[in-house]
Amino acid sequence: MTADLAARFFFGIFLLCALLSVQGAALAALPLMVWAAFEVLSPLLLLPGYYRESQEAAKNIEKITEGSPQSSPSLCLPQNSHLEAENVFFRYLPSGPWVLEGVSLDLPPGKKMAIVGPSGAGKSTFINLLMRFWDY
Numbered sequence: 138m139t140a141d142l143a144a145r146f147f148f149g150i151f152l153l154c155a156l157l158s159v160q161g162a163a164l165a166a167l168p169l170m171v172w173a174a175f176e177v178l179s180p181l182l183l184l185p186g187y188y189r190e191s192q193e194a195a196k197n198i199e200k201i202t203e204g205s206p207q208s209s210p211s212l213c214l215p216q217n218s219h220l221e222a223e224n225v226f227f228r229y230l231p232s233g234p235w236v237l238e239g240v241s242l243d244l245p246p247g248k249k250m251a252i253v254g255p256s257g258a259g260k261s262t263f264i265n266l267l268m269r270f271w272d273y
Contacts (some may be wrong), residue, residue, distance in 0.1 A: 144222075220244040220267070227266060236262050 139161065227237040237259045244250050252260050265271060 218246045222267065225263070225266065227262060227271070237266075241266075 168172070170197045221244070222240070222242040225237055225242075226235060228235050240263055242250075242263075252263065254260050
């Protein structure tokens with residue numbers, strides 16, 4: 138509610154109270170109750186817009202999901218998928234402490250490995266380095 142509209146609203150309420158001979162606490166409470174009613178009911182004015190947006194979203198979802206799924210091409214795995222990292226050091230800031238110091242990894246093709254350790258040991262940092270989220 139803009140300041141001009143609020144001023145007109147309250148002036149109109151006080152004028153109405155004067156015409157109806159409303160006095161005392163009711164004089165102060167009446168405009169506040171009317172204003173509170175507007176505050177509670179004003180979000181209802183937004184419902185038609187939300188409804189239209191919901192209908193558009195539902196149409197878009199139907200467009201995306203209609204039809205048969207396309208067959209995916211066969212996966213091409215690299216022939217030499219050997220992953221090796223040797224003596225990795227990393228710190229976030231040039232003058233900061235080392236987060237990783239001398240970490241090495243050797244993962245041959247077809248093998249699985251778990252990287253475990255306590256919280257703050259650098260597991261996520263090491264994986265992020267392998268994914269090239271940071272250059273090293």
